[in-house]
Amino acid sequence: MEYQNFRNHLSKTLGVPTDSLEVCSTFYEAKAVKKNEIILSEGEISDSTFFVEKGLLRMYSIDKAGKEHVIQFAPENWIISDTTSQLLNEKSRFYIEAIEESTIVVTKEGFFENLAKVYPDVAEKNQRLMFNHIKNLQNRVNSLISTTAEERYLEFLKKYPSLMLRVPQWMVASYLGITPESLSRVRKELANKKFII
Amino acid sequence: MEYQNFRNHLSKTLGVPTDSLEVCSTFYEAKAVKKNEIILSEGEISDSTFFVEKGLLRMYSIDKAGKEHVIQFAPENWIISDTTSQLLNEKSRFYIEAIEESTIVVTKEGFFENLAKVYPDVAEKNQRLMFNHIKNLQNRVNSLISTTAEERYLEFLKKYPSLMLRVPQWMVASYLGITPESLSRVRKELANKKFII
DNA sequence: CGTCGAATTGATGTCATTCAACTACAGTGG
DNA sequence: CCACTGTAGTTGAATGACATCAATTCGACG
Numbered sequence: 001m002e003y004q005n006f007r008n009h010l011s012k013t014l015g016v017p018t019d020s021l022e023v024c025s026t027f028y029e030a031k032a033v034k035k036n037e038i039i040l041s042e043g044e045i046s047d048s049t050f051f052v053e054k055g056l057l058r059m060y061s062i063d064k065a066g067k068e069h070v071i072q073f074a075p076e077n078w079i080i081s082d083t084t085s086q087l088l089n090e091k092s093r094f095y096i097e098a099i100e101e102s103t104i105v106v107t108k109e110g111f112f113e114n115l116a117k118v119y120p121d122v123a124e125k126n127q128r129l130m131f132n133h134i135k136n137l138q139n140r141v142n143s144l145i146s147t148t149a150e151e152r153y154l155e156f157l158k159k160y161p162s163l164m165l166r167v168p169q170w171m172v173a174s175y176l177g178i179t180p181e182s183l184s185r186v187r188k189e190l191a192n193k194k195f196i197i
Numbered sequence: 198m199e200y201q202n203f204r205n206h207l208s209k210t211l212g213v214p215t216d217s218l219e220v221c222s223t224f225y226e227a228k229a230v231k232k233n234e235i236i237l238s239e240g241e242i243s244d245s246t247f248f249v250e251k252g253l254l255r256m257y258s259i260d261k262a263g264k265e266h267v268i269q270f271a272p273e274n275w276i277i278s279d280t281t282s283q284l285l286n287e288k289s290r291f292y293i294e295a296i297e298e299s300t301i302v303v304t305k306e307g308f309f310e311n312l313a314k315v316y317p318d319v320a321e322k323n324q325r326l327m328f329n330h331i332k333n334l335q336n337r338v339n340s341l342i343s344t345t346a347e348e349r350y351l352e353f354l355k356k357y358p359s360l361m362l363r364v365p366q367w368m369v370a371s372y373l374g375i376t377p378e379s380l381s382r383v384r385k386e387l388a389n390k391k392f393i394i
Numbered sequence: 395c396g397t398c399g400a401a402t403t404g405a406t407g408t409c410a411t412t413c414a415a416c417t418a419c420a421g422t423g424g
Numbered sequence: 425c426c427a428c429t430g431t432a433g434t435t436g437a438a439t440g441a442c443a444t445c446a447a448t449t450c451g452a453c454g
Contacts (some may be wrong), residue, residue, distance in 0.1 A: 130331070
């Protein structure tokens with residue numbers, strides 16, 4: 001069956017039956033994206049959300065100096081979107097790009113509303129997901145203003161154990177808010193202290 | 198009339214008439230809080246949101262070393278709550294405290310749901326507010342990983358022009374993720390460059 | 395007026411950046 | 425199959441940004 005992860009995820013997080021997708025089949029479509037393909041660019045307005053069926057995406061910004069800064073990674077079963085662009089109808093300040101060859105499910109405007117019509121508690125469950133997102137962002141802010149690069153790296157390893165193996169090191173550095181060189185040194189330090197990596 | 202700001206705010210952001218509050222009057226109450234009074238502590242579980250009718254609140258964390266880190270300020274007409282504690286039912290990791298003597302409106306669990314029953318598009322409008330919150334947090338993360346202390350200070354001044362006059366400088370430093378000493382020097386630098394403060 | 399926290403300032407230390415050089419390795423085209 | 429190229433990662437030396445510690449001043453308020 002297609003969209004297996006998508007179905008399971010919706011079932012698990014929104015509490016709808018796995019065959020519930022038929023009711024809003026016109027509101028989503030699968031898309032294969034190649035490595036390094038950009039599916040959302042700065043300045044675009046998009047009302048889509050992207051569910052990662054397989055593969056790995058990242059969201060990042062580019063500053064005036066031309067440097068990239070990773071805001072978020074999205075491996076399998078994650079939903080990623082620029083909420084600003086999506087609901088507030090503003091131009092996106094971010095890029096979303098595939099780090100690996102991926103399969104994503106693009107849900108269009110109205111998908112969740114439509115699902116909510118048939119399964120009323122979808123709206124509430126959906127809200128819960130958003131709260132979770134806010135929680136993660138608050139944690140990230142908190143950690144950025146209160147911890148060192150080394151601590152943030154250890155947090156990252158703990159929270160996303162397998163991601164380090166799939167994401168280029170310089171992107172992780174960017175996510176942590178440091179340079180690739182600094183991360184390299186942090187890792188060396190940790191290796192010396194016999195924290196195995 | 199009481200709760201003037203609260204009514205106006207709900208009317209403006211949620212599109213309900215200013216006299217609509219009667220329908221859910223059992224779901225909120227005003228509260229006067231003194232300066233330095235803590236209305237939510239780490240470890241507590243709270244299903245309330247706090248609307249600032251008058252005054253100024255802040256949300257902050259305390260790290261292992263005992264240092265405070267300001268996550269957010271909330272002046273008049275802001276809503277502040279620990280979303281984690283509120284909807285995910287986990288213990289709060291933050292404190293919420295009054296910086297000035299304040300009047301707040303505490304809305305209890307069910308307030309928005311109840312309002313939404315009578316005014317159906319409240320739910321959607323409410324979601325929009327949450328997206329806005331996410332947008333702000335993303336901006337903050339982006340700025341923390343990509344800009345210097347000076348840039349962040351200037352951003353802060355631009356975004357919250359009057360707040361600098363009401364918030365002790367060391368709290369602003371904490372919000373920016375630097376020490377009070379550093380902020381003092383940043384300000385001195387800017388003064389030299391003839392950016393008037 | 396005296397006290398206490400806030401803010402400033404200086405001296406010094408630490409962490410992370412920058413720039414540059416070098417290695418390792420994967421992908422490309424001849 | 426090998427040479428060429430480009431990107432990732434590491435390392436070193438110098439620099440810069442911010443932190444820490446200590447001393448002093450400022451200012452609000454009882």
